[in-house]
Amino acid sequence: MAPSNKAHVAVLAFPFSSHPSALFFLARKLSEWAPDVVFSFFCTPKTNGSLSSWPALPNLRIYDVADGLPVGHVSKGRVDDEIDFFLGATPGNYREAVKRVDEIEKVSCVVSDAFLWFAREMAEEMGVAWVAFWIAGACALSVHLNTDLIRRKIGTRTEEVSARMDESLAFIPGCSQFRVRDLPEGIVFGPLDFSLFKSLHRMSQELPRATAVLVNTVEEMDYDPVLDRLGTVLNKCLPVGPLTLLAPTRPDSDSDPYSCLPWLEARAHDPASVVYVGFGTVIMPPPSELAALVEALEESGVHFLWSLKDYMRESLPTGFLDRTLGRGLVVPWTPQSRVLGHVAVGAFINHCGWNSVLESIAFGVPMIYRPFFADHRINARILSQVLGIAVEVKGGVLTKDGVMDGLDLLLKREEGKKMRERIGALKLIAKNAVGETGSSTKNLKTALEIIRGSAA
Numbered sequence: 001m002a003p004s005n006k007a008h009v010a011v012l013a014f015p016f017s018s019h020p021s022a023l024f025f026l027a028r029k030l031s032e033w034a035p036d037v038v039f040s041f042f043c044t045p046k047t048n049g050s051l052s053s054w055p056a057l058p059n060l061r062i063y064d065v066a067d068g069l070p071v072g073h074v075s076k077g078r079v080d081d082e083i084d085f086f087l088g089a090t091p092g093n094y095r096e097a098v099k100r101v102d103e104i105e106k107v108s109c110v111v112s113d114a115f116l117w118f119a120r121e122m123a124e125e126m127g128v129a130w131v132a133f134w135i136a137g138a139c140a141l142s143v144h145l146n147t148d149l150i151r152r153k154i155g156t157r158t159e160e161v162s163a164r165m166d167e168s169l170a171f172i173p174g175c176s177q178f179r180v181r182d183l184p185e186g187i188v189f190g191p192l193d194f195s196l197f198k199s200l201h202r203m204s205q206e207l208p209r210a211t212a213v214l215v216n217t218v219e220e221m222d223y224d225p226v227l228d229r230l231g232t233v234l235n236k237c238l239p240v241g242p243l244t245l246l247a248p249t250r251p252d253s254d255s256d257p258y259s260c261l262p263w264l265e266a267r268a269h270d271p272a273s274v275v276y277v278g279f280g281t282v283i284m285p286p287p288s289e290l291a292a293l294v295e296a297l298e299e300s301g302v303h304f305l306w307s308l309k310d311y312m313r314e315s316l317p318t319g320f321l322d323r324t325l326g327r328g329l330v331v332p333w334t335p336q337s338r339v340l341g342h343v344a345v346g347a348f349i350n351h352c353g354w355n356s357v358l359e360s361i362a363f364g365v366p367m368i369y370r371p372f373f374a375d376h377r378i379n380a381r382i383l384s385q386v387l388g389i390a391v392e393v394k395g396g397v398l399t400k401d402g403v404m405d406g407l408d409l410l411l412k413r414e415e416g417k418k419m420r421e422r423i424g425a426l427k428l429i430a431k432n433a434v435g436e437t438g439s440s441t442k443n444l445k446t447a448l449e450i451i452r453g454s455a456a
């Protein structure tokens with residue numbers, strides 16, 4: 001194929017948790033809007049395989065990069081090991097793969113998951129723009145960008161950090177409601193020498209050099225001072241969320257192989273009566289918490305739909321599924337957005353993963369949360385302290401009483417009604433943002449202009 005002047009965007013995905021599907025969706029959206037631009041999407045073979053259910057687009061091509069796993073590697077189910085191997089193979093694996101397509105059709109812009117900081121170097125070497133995509137919220141991005149400052153103020157030695165866990169992060173504009181303990185691992189605590197945390201630190205230094213950073217949030221909804229501040233630190237900060245609402249259909253997450261929607265439909269006569277339980281694609285609560293959750297669901301008598309991976313199903317107590325037959329449905333996968341959009345669903349027990357949070361907002365379902373790691377605690381603080389649309393399960397871990405109390409609050413009490421009203425208002429804001437003239441639509445168009453502009 002002869003080199004052309006067509007814009008050709010190399011899209012580099014980070015292949016873990018919900019990262020690749022979010023970036024793939026974004027790439028699809030841009031491909032649909034700009035049929036004249038070619039998008040080459042790079043990710044590991046396993047992830048690319050899982051994206052194959054999406055209908056093909058003529059200007060979106062998919063390429064494999066090495067996952068770094070040693071030949072004959074047998075997974076012990078530890079995602080950290082796989083991340084280690086993968087990051088060990090970067091940036092060489094992406095460089096090699098991008099070079100191959102660049103030789104055929106000149107790359108004119110690099111779009112990457114923000115985690116892949118080396119995309120800045122690659123873009124610079126090719127003399128093109130780097131547009132980074134931050135899959136999570138603005139506050140989480142802000143604390144990462146301030147890693148060096150936080151380390152200077154708080155320290156990184158276990159004893160000094162432990163003694164300061166309850167201190168506020170007020171020294172970062174817009175972050176006074178966060179405490180040191182809310183920070184994601186890898187900033188001042190957690191194994192700072194873990195490859196992913198070293199990468200995130202490097203990301204915090206490189207992102208201010210990106211031509212633009214797209215953030216999966218809504219301009220009018222995210223915590224204003226943080227977005228304002230990001231606008232001064234980054235060359236261009238473009239909130240483009242919630243991605244879930246920009247998607248007309250998402251074959252990977254919208255199919256309903258376990259018939260959750262007909263099951264919910266049978267409850268449609270009783271709006272906001274079903275609790276949906278789901279902890280995302282990675283997290284599994286420890287066995288003791290799982291047992292407590294089971295007891296709470298059983299004793300509360302509520303109707304529930306639970307997305308629970310097959311391997312955890314065995315941990316459910318004998319007889320639980322039989323005893324709750326008819327009022328409970330436990331399946332390994334749900335079309336989550338459509339579930340949250342169903343009139344019967346009135347509460348969502350989750351881990352505060354950002355996609356789940358945004359989906360809950362997009363469909364107006366208040367939450368009960370049990371945060372685990374990464375940005376979960378930051379997200380949790382925003383939901384309860386700033387937006388008032390969720391409650392933490394009492395004591396921070398899943399206990400029978402804590403879950404039952406949360407369910408009672410959200411489904412029966414006046415406080416729950418108020419939360420539903422508040423999240424209902426945010427739902428409208430989110431809907432407007434992705435409308436034809438909404439802020440996220442405009443920002444995504446600006447991103448497309450940047451991508452096209454760099455083709456000149």
Ligand code: UDP
Pocket residue numbers: 017018019253278279280281282283307332333334335336337352353354355356357359
């Ligand atoms: N998801 C889904 N069905 C399931 C479980 C998860 O559609 O049964 C989707 C969910 O809609 C969300 C993503 O997987 O878009 C999970 O992302 P989140 O950021 O909440 O958590 P993570 O998986 O990154 O921990």
